[in-house]
Amino acid sequence: MTARSEMRIAVLRGRERFEIDDVPVPRPRPDEVLVRVVASGVCASELDRWAEGPAAGEALYLGHEVSGVVTEVGEAATGVAVGDRVGVWVTERGFAEYVAVRAAYCFPAGDGPLDEALAEPLACAVNAVELAAPRLGDDVVVLGAGFMGNLVQTLAGLRGPRQVIVADTRADALERAGRLGAARVVDVTRESLADVVRGRTGGRGADVTFECTGTQPGLTTCGDVTRMSGTIAIVGFHQGAPRQVALDHWNWMAFSIVNAHFRDLGTIMRGMDAGLRLVSSGVLSMAGLVTHRFPLERIDDAFATLHDKPAGFVKAVIVFPEE
Structure with missing residues (x-):
C-alpha cells in the first residue's frame, strides 16, 4: 500500500x-x-x-x-x-x-x-492490422511514417506480405521506415506514390492501404494506389474540416473500407493484451x-x-x- x-x-x-x-x-x-x-x-x-x-x-x-x-x-x-x-x-x-x-x-x-x-496505442495498431487483414504475399502501402504508421508497418510486416511500401513527406520519418524494413519508401513531395506502387505491383495496385496521416491528402491518395476490390484502412485520426473522397471512383473500384477506430471495450482489451504480449516477448520492438x-x-x-x-x-x- x-x-x-x-x-x-x-x-x-x-x-x-x-x-x-x-x-x-x-x-x-x-x-x-x-x-x-x-x-x-x-x-x-x-x-x-x-x-x-x-x-x-x-x-x-x-x-x-x-x-x-x-x-x-x-x-x-x-x-x-x-x-x-x-x-x-x-x-x-x-x-x-x-x-x-x-x-x-x-x-x-x-x-x-x-x-x-x-498499451492503448499498441491496441489501436494491432486492431487496425487485424481488421484490415493483409494476407501472405500481399502488397501493402502505409501512408504516414509517424508513431502509428511505424507500428502499423511493423505489425503488417509480421503477417508475411510480399512488400510494404511507406510514404511520407519527412526525410527522417522515411529513413526510420526503411530501418523498420520497408521494401520501398516514397517522399511524396518528390515522387508520385501512385507511379511507384503501379511499378512495383505490375500495374495492379496495393492489396491493402493503411491511411495513417489523418489528412485529406492521405485519404485522397488511398484511392489512387489501391487495387480494385482492395482494402483501405482508415487509421489516422481525422480532425478539423470535413473530409472528401471521390466516391464515384471508390464505388467503381469496389474498395472495402475499414474504419480502424474502435469503441468496443472487448476489442480494445484484446488489442492491448496482444500488443503487450508481442512487446514483452520481443516479437515487436x-x-x-x-x-x-x-x-x-x-x-x-x-x-x-x-x-x-x-x-x-x-x-x-x-x-x-x-x-
Whole structure:
C-alpha cells in the first residue's frame, strides 16, 4: 500500500495551458488496483483539446496511454499483484502520479522500458492490422511514417506480405521506415506514390492501404494506389474540416473500407493484451519510437512538440521518477 496521501496531476484549464494540482491519491475499489504511473503518452487525439482548451470555468483531465507499477490491490481484484509492471486502460486522468484502474484493465508489460509499453496505442495498431487483414504475399502501402504508421508497418510486416511500401513527406520519418524494413519508401513531395506502387505491383495496385496521416491528402491518395476490390484502412485520426473522397471512383473500384477506430471495450482489451504480449516477448520492438520525454511540469512543452513535430520526432511521453 502506498504511503503517500497526495499526488500531482495535470489539469487543462486554458488554451495550451495545463496546471499541476495536488490532489488525494485515489483509493482503489474492491475490483481495482492502484498503479504508480511511470509513463503517460501524449496522443494526437488530444491535441485539439489542448489547443482549444476547456469551456470557460471548466477543466479537462487528459491522458489515456498509461504504464506503471501496481502498488496496491483491491480485496476483490484478481490476476494482478503488487509490484507487477503493467500497461493499463484508462480514459482520462492519465497525466498523474497514480491511477486507480480495474484489475481486468491491466496487462503484463514484461521487463522492458515502461515508457515503451504503451498499451492503448499498441491496441489501436494491432486492431487496425487485424481488421484490415493483409494476407501472405500481399502488397501493402502505409501512408504516414509517424508513431502509428511505424507500428502499423511493423505489425503488417509480421503477417508475411510480399512488400510494404511507406510514404511520407519527412526525410527522417522515411529513413526510420526503411530501418523498420520497408521494401520501398516514397517522399511524396518528390515522387508520385501512385507511379511507384503501379511499378512495383505490375500495374495492379496495393492489396491493402493503411491511411495513417489523418489528412485529406492521405485519404485522397488511398484511392489512387489501391487495387480494385482492395482494402483501405482508415487509421489516422481525422480532425478539423470535413473530409472528401471521390466516391464515384471508390464505388467503381469496389474498395472495402475499414474504419480502424474502435469503441468496443472487448476489442480494445484484446488489442492491448496482444500488443503487450508481442512487446514483452520481443516479437515487436518499440525501441527508438519514444523520442521525447518530459516531466509533468513540462507537459505543455510535450504537447507543443507533438504539434510542431521537429526533426526526429516520433512520440512524446510524460515520465515520472521511479520511487
